[in-house]
Amino acid sequence: MAAPSALALITTTFPEGKPRNRAMGVYAAMAGIGSAVGLPLGGILTDVLSWRGSSSSMSPSDLPCWPGPGVSSRRSPRPGRAPI
Numbered sequence: 001m002a003a004p005s006a007l008a009l010i011t012t013t014f015p016e017g018k019p020r021n022r023a024m025g026v027y028a029a030m031a032g033i034g035s036a037v038g039l040p041l042g043g044i045l046t047d048v049l050s051w052r053g054s055s056s057s058m059s060p061s062d063l064p065c066w067p068g069p070g071v072s073s074r075r076s077p078r079p080g081r082a083p084i
Contacts, residue, residue, distance in 0.1 A: 003031070 010027060014020040045053075 006027060007024075010020065010023045014023045
């Protein structure tokens with residue numbers, strides 16, 4: 001559910017051409033890094049801390065992400081495009 005939503009936001013937020021291509025590239029790079037690093041790191045954390053400990057250890061790392069959507073959604077939509 002997150003991947004189609006993120007791609008839809010990228011295509012509506014960035015104009016066609018170089019800005020959109022760069023945003024898609026950054027998205028693809030982060031998805032690849034997240035898969036390559038996140039899955040093994042999650043396995044190690046679950047093995048070391050148990051699944052209960054690894055679930056509670058992720059909450060502090062999520063806190064810096066909370067302001068992001070509010071800050072990025074304050075932009076006005078491009079002319080001629082319907083707001084989401």
